[in-house]
Amino acid sequence: MDAGMIHPLAHIDASIVEIGEGTKIWQFASVIRGARIGKDCIIGASAQIDGASIGNDCHIQNGVSIPHGVDIGDSVFVGPGAVFCNDMWPDATKDGIDHEVIAAGCTIRVEDGASIGANATILPGVIIGAGAFVAAGAVVTKNVPPNMVWRRNGWTGAFPDGYRSRRMRLCK
16 A cells, blocks of 8 residues: 555544554544554544554544444454444443443454444444454344354345355456
């Protein structure tokens, strides 16, 4: 990939974030609170990366929200508007609550080569396996095994026969 770029209208908390070489961050994106982004990534406009860890060669599209407690591997695609939820018990007030207890089990891991479709919602505690595919608009409530498809109705199954080879022919 060519040289990295941070759009002048992006908000980067440069004192406490790490951004790898060759990464491009577009306008109105926000990278804050200890976020780590690997090399040769693309962070789309209006994406919010708040304390999360993102591997190398990832494409995070426009309007994606990735909070702390999310660990994304290498070569992951996250479609526009996807949301990662890191709070198992959302409430406006957290008075008297042990935050460490609340955070336990709320981490989300996306393994290498996975793809997440537009407007998908990933709930706390989920692991999306290597090479898995989450359909657009899906709500992921359970782990998705490696190289499997999670559809909007929660069904998980194998990729259709020849999917990857057909896709590669279209890309050439």
